[in-house]
Amino acid sequence: MDTAFTIFLIAVSIIAIVLIWIFWSFAIGAGWEPTSKKIVKKMMEMAEVNSDDVVYDLGSGDGRIVIEAAKRYNSMAVGIEADPIRVLWSRIMVRIFRLQNNVKITWKNIFNQDISDATVVTLFLWKNINQKLKPKLLGELKPGTRVVSYIWTFEGWEPVKADNYENIYLYIIGESDK
Template identity: 65%
Template sequence: MLWPLAIGAAYSPSSMKVVRKMLNMAEVDDEDVVYDLGSGDGRIVIEATQKYHAWGVGVEADPLRVFWSRLKIRKLGLQDQVKIIWGNLFHQNISHATVVILFLWGRTNENLKKKLQEELEPGTRIVSYVWKFKGWKPVKIDRKERIYLYIIGESDVPEDDFNHITHLL
């Protein structure tokens, strides 16, 4: 399938060990709405719902993976807590997210920065697996697994702006 490649990622499922580390790093709980952009087989939003009692929303471009993940969700009886959207992640409203999980390509993360800043509330946690955001400072890093936690309103403030703000205080 070529459309996921055109959008900015290929299907490469994260291990469940990494999935749990990402959700733990973001401190996901039952108050959270976890969005997985490029949700593949739905494993992250399913885990967020089953183990952390969060709400889950996956966005996936590949219709076969959407079908497969929706089938898994239905089989597990999670259709009231997990939703999979078929579409381009750049065209979806993600403003309800309190946590966003990404395992995309570095170029795709860079293209997403403006959307994340415009649509997400300050305090929203973004967890990126493997790829960093250039110019953003992670709040937490798991160097071994290459997992980076960012927080809107903290991580995305340019260092010069932060230094200027703290100098004024």
């Protein structure tokens, strides 16, 4: 086989894999855009995360929120991510920061994972996914559980706190959903 043609096939294959990876995120309901460290810090502060908390990040991407919760607040944290490449990356970062005792990254669909032990839930998903999550959050989370959403609100719920400049919204189960 001609070397130029082999290089062409490899390049096309790499491009195809990258495109599938990118569109996979959209197919499952949320494209990936990393949340800035500044926003992560504000989300944690708004939720008043502390060492007694169990923080769940739904659609955890590269793991930055759960890593921050464990590093800065000594919380237990669980990231749920459907993208296997981001799960692998997150697990590597958890090991690099030596947070294996505080952070667990799971490769799951957020709708099929039990989140009932969460005291704080963070998310940066699309509005329609937030709406689909409402019954799950109400059915599994205990009253008083804090839910922090970046960018998208929950229709019909009233935030307890809102940073309208940064688009961060804090909801509390049993208060916001009345």
